[in-house]
Amino acid sequence: xxxxxxxxxxxxxxxxxxxxxxxxxxxxxxxxxxxxxxxxxxxxxxxxxxxxxxxxxxxxxxxxxxxxxxxxxxxxxxxxxxxxxxxxxx
Numbered sequence: 001x002x003x004x005x006x007x008x009x010x011x012x013x014x015x016x017x018x019x020x021x022x023x024x025x026x027x028x029x030x031x032x033x034x035x036x037x038x039x040x041x042x043x044x045x046x047x048x049x050x051x052x053x054x055x056x057x058x059x060x061x062x063x064x065x066x067x068x069x070x071x072x073x074x075x076x077x078x079x080x081x082x083x084x085x086x087x088x089x090x
Contacts, residue, residue, distance in 0.1 A: 001034070001038065002032050002033075002034050002038065004042040006032075007028070007032065007034075007038075007039065007042060007049075008049075008052060008053060008056055010028065010031070010032060011023075011028060011049055011050075011053045012053045012056060012057055014027070014028065014031075015050065015053055016057075016090075020046075020050045020053075024046075025039050025046055025049075057090065061086070061087075061090055064086050065083055065086065068082045068083060068086065
């Protein structure tokens with residue numbers, strides 16, 4: 001069975017590739033080989049999944065930014081450049 005973390009990670013990938021409006025819960029369930037009911041055990045509805053995906057992505061990005069600042073905090077220009085680069089990766 002797919003875990004909530006795996007479902008969230010896959011959803012983030014699909015939402016960022018195609019946009020959340022173009023990805024259905026049926027698409028996600030079929031791709032992952034699970035039933036749509038499994039998705040509903042973790043999330044109330046698609047909006048809840050999209051919101052959780054965005055929160056997860058933003059938290060990951062914030063952690064990356066904080067790590068960059070800790071590593072290169074003495075050079076603010078380098079920090080800005082690295083933050084922009086990381087943003088383009090996301």
